[in-house]
Amino acid sequence: MITPKDVARMLRGFAIPSGQAHRQARPGMADGDSPALFTSESNGFTMSLADKLPPGLPDSLYELEVSATPSPAMMPKKRLDTDSPATFASLDARELPVVREYSAGGLMFNRNNEVAIIARRSRSGHLEWCLPKGHIEKGETPEQTAVREVHEETGILGTVTGSIATIDYWFTGETQRVHKLVHHYVLRRTAGTLSVDGDPDHEAEDAAWVAFDDLASVLSYPNERRIVWLYARKYRHQ
Numbered sequence: 355m356i357t358p359k360d361v362a363r364m365l366r367g368f369a370i371p372s373g374q375a376h377r378q379a380r381p382g383m384a385d386g387d388s389p390a391l392f393t394s395e396s397n398g399f400t401m402s403l404a405d406k407l408p409p410g411l412p413d414s415l416y417e418l419e420v421s422a423t424p425s426p427a428m429m430p431k432k433r434l435d436t437d438s439p440a441t442f443a444s445l446d447a448r449e450l451p452v453v454r455e456y457s458a459g460g461l462m463f464n465r466n467n468e469v470a471i472i473a474r475r476s477r478s479g480h481l482e483w484c485l486p487k488g489h490i491e492k493g494e495t496p497e498q499t500a501v502r503e504v505h506e507e508t509g510i511l512g513t514v515t516g517s518i519a520t521i522d523y524w525f526t527g528e529t530q531r532v533h534k535l536v537h538h539y540v541l542r543r544t545a546g547t548l549s550v551d552g553d554p555d556h557e558a559e560d561a562a563w564v565a566f567d568d569l570a571s572v573l574s575y576p577n578e579r580r581i582v583w584l585y586a587r588k589y590r591h592q
Contacts, residue, residue: 450529450531452533453532455489455535456489457488457537458487458488458497458499458537458539459485459488459499459504459538460486460487460540461538462508462541462543463542467566468564469565469566469569470563471484471562471564472486472559474559482575484573485538485578485581486504487536487538505546506553508561509549510543510547510548511546517539519538520537521581522535523577540585548563549561569582
């Protein structure tokens with residue numbers, strides 16, 4: 355049995371000069387019948403398989419025609435995908451207005467060299483452990499914000515003893531692109547008991563003291579694990 359692949363192999367290397375044409379009766383063709391012709395068209399030609407195939411094959415194979423040069427008519431029709439978005443999110447985001455947001459927080463230590471962290475629920479519903487922090491309010495310094503936010507989210511009151519670093523990242527909301535900068539400080543506990551009851555936004559679901567040496571393996575965000583590394587590099591020898 356000859357398959358379409360066999361036909362393709364038989365035609366490989368076969369070429370007819372542009373402008374030439376001839377006719378050949380296919381096997382079983384009666385006198386007066388008109389077989390398909392080689393015809394010169396623009397930059398290519400159309401050829402009949404009747405001139406290359408042996409006798410005894412189904413008639414449908416002899417009636418096939420192959421064009422040597424692709425043309426628009428030969429190309430598959432464009433698929434209409436009504437489910438495809440008309441725009442691209444990554445490109446649309448460039449048209450959104452850009453705003454900056456500023457937050458502050460950091461590492462709150464107790465006398466046992468433990469750090470207070472909180473658990474928040476992500477958009478996907480997962481519980482994620484992170485450093486306490488929040489938006490800088492009008493009239494506040496970043497240091498004042500760090501003290502207030504850590505107190506609200508953990509119940510621990512402290513004082514700032516040093517600066518670690520500022521991390522920044524981008525995210526896209528529904529109406530704007532946000533460039534967020536978060537200032538991180540070192541804080542030392544002066545009073546308070548660990549609790550999330552004072553969180554006005556009720557975002558913190560739990561709070562815990564974690565040994566500093568275990569902190570990097572507990573925090574969910576790479577940027578905050580980097581803050582731990584930067585603190586150790588800058589202050590650990592003290």
